[in-house]
Amino acid sequence: MKRWLAVALVLALSAWAQGVLKVGVVVSATGPAASLGIPERNTFLMLQELLDRQGGVAGRKVQFVILDDASDTTQAVRNTRRLVEEGAVAIVGTTTTPASLGMIPVVAEAKVPMISLAASKDIIHPVDAQRFWVFKTPQTEELMARAIVADMVARGVKTVGYIGFNDAYGEGWARFFEAEAKAKGLQVVANERYNRTDTSVTGQVLRIIARRPDAVLIGASGTPAVLPQRTLKERGYPGLIYQTHGVANPDFLRVGGKDVEGTFLPAGPILVAEQLPSAFPSKRVALDYIQRYEAKYGIGSYSTFGAHAWDAWLILRPALERALKKADPDKDLAAFRAALRDEIEATRNVVATHGVFTFTKENHLGLRFEDAAVMVRVEGGRWRLERTFR
Amino acid sequence: MDATILGFLLLDGLQNGVIYGLLAIAMVLVFAVTRVILVPIGELLMFAPLSLVWLLEGKVPGTLWLALALGLVWAGLARGRGAWGPLLGALGLSALFFLALFLKPLAYVAAVLLVVYLGVATYRVFFQPLREATVLSLLIMAVGLHVAYQGLGLVFFGPEQFRPEPLLKGEVVVGLSWQGVLVLLFALLSVLALYGFFRFSLYGKALLAAAESRLGARLTGISPEEAGMVAFGIASLLAGLSGLLLAPLINAAYFMGFMLGLKGFVAAILGGLASYPVAFLGALLVGFFESFTSFFASAYKEALVFLLLVPALFYQSLRARAVEE
16 A cells, blocks of 8 residues: 555655756855855745746746755766756856866766856866866856956056965966956066965065065955955055955855055946946846845845856856756757757856856857956945946 | 064964963873873864853844753762762752843853853763773764764854954954953963962862873872862863853854864874973964964965874884874
């Protein structure tokens, strides 16, 4: 009797599962990248509620299966395998670059489209046989470095000092920034490294100051980016100080306090959505996202990182609708996944919170520089829009 | 490089060096008395300022629950009359935290006492039952605790850094803040106090005796258990106070303690895990070395600092006779 009941239950469940579109989500909700991963997870929880109310996409229920990778590459890969086996039509994630790189071979082998939420250009470039399946939403270091260099040139900066993390983040920035700076005639006079866990950067800062650069760029993320800036101020450095978009969270302002006043940084337009000119394409979408997020999680709770997840869905949703016309995921999952990939690549002019996305066969980032980066300045403990590049 | 830069680098090296020095002394002390290499000392150091920040914001830090949980286990292990000590300690600590939520200056005391209680409880719960184990087992336990405490630190305090207000604001001269002076003074005082403690007090002498020969100390009526607790107590007191004084200069975060502890360990190794003055001098050497390598070759700083270990270990191994454990 019991066994029959179980069989009946399974049958009923599978019948209910008919027509449900499973979207796999991997984020770093715990571990060192948690401050980025938590808003991303929250965004998908919010989307789930929204879609349940609206009745899904094209009459089908959508279910986000959200797994935490604890900021760990091995765990991210394991999660991806699991999602592939559970029949996810696409995978969104993950938060960090190393873990996203680890997921690429898995999704390529299983032929499942993936939209990464991590920064590095290496995730989607060059578009080879494996990266054929991979897209991403956040701006690359290359794009943001371009914004910084353009701003420096406009301010008459001739010489720059660089200090960055002694890891993939700092190295990536050093590489792209130096290339872009050289191309625009800036001279990089100092190139220093420090560790997230360092308690003092006096040596590096003294070396930079001794070279008298017009500006200093700090290639670091989160609150550990405060230390070099504070040391520069303490040693009386008079020039301009630039940070990267990795510091665009409230904790940076909280820990930095007065020491980070006047900092310049590039950012996605959503960071200063309210201050954008009304003609700026992302303004309306970004304000909409902020309003929804704050209604659920509290005033001032939104971050630019959660918005990357929202953008991934803005791309995925129309692609799903179009792919559903071409293939049926219940009959042939592999064909549907392939069709979905093609439709994601066919994305044209999708206005999102961080810019406007247009993918091509060679370009799986798809952001246009002018729409995806603005320069922001810290003023009175708040982000203030300094300039756009439109 | 000119004189100003040289001066700044020396000052920077000194300020870092004295903290490594205090940690090195604490590690030598704990190792001598209990044969434990106190890897989690960095976590204990960071728990103090992070708990303080939480208290000042009117929140109860998770470290209190950790301390209370360990205290209960401690009381359970002690059984009978011995259980009163940890229970009363836990009660006092909770009361202090409750008061500190309203009376801000008490928060500093509460944060330090919490770390001391946590340190002693750690010894009693995790190391004392292993007292007959080999140095290797004790080291494995210590590393395990370091990983566990760091993970708990992330759960309790989140991934970002925090910066408590400095006790003294402003700068004496360019490059040396009053808080930095405070750190130097504290290091000097601690070294003097430790010297006085071991030289003149009976307790200190008993501790030295226990470190010298565990069996001999036991025969003369010194309890190695108590000696271990005192050693852990002193080590966590040094760590907690250093953490509170350092945090405004370096920012506190759950992951920041390990490197401090590791460099203290390098210094302790330079002193052969046996000599206090050599360990302290070794710590200053590490501090200066670090400060100068960060000026000349910042990308290789960490590698060069830890490379200091190689000649030290080489020398130690040439000098040491083979000793049966």
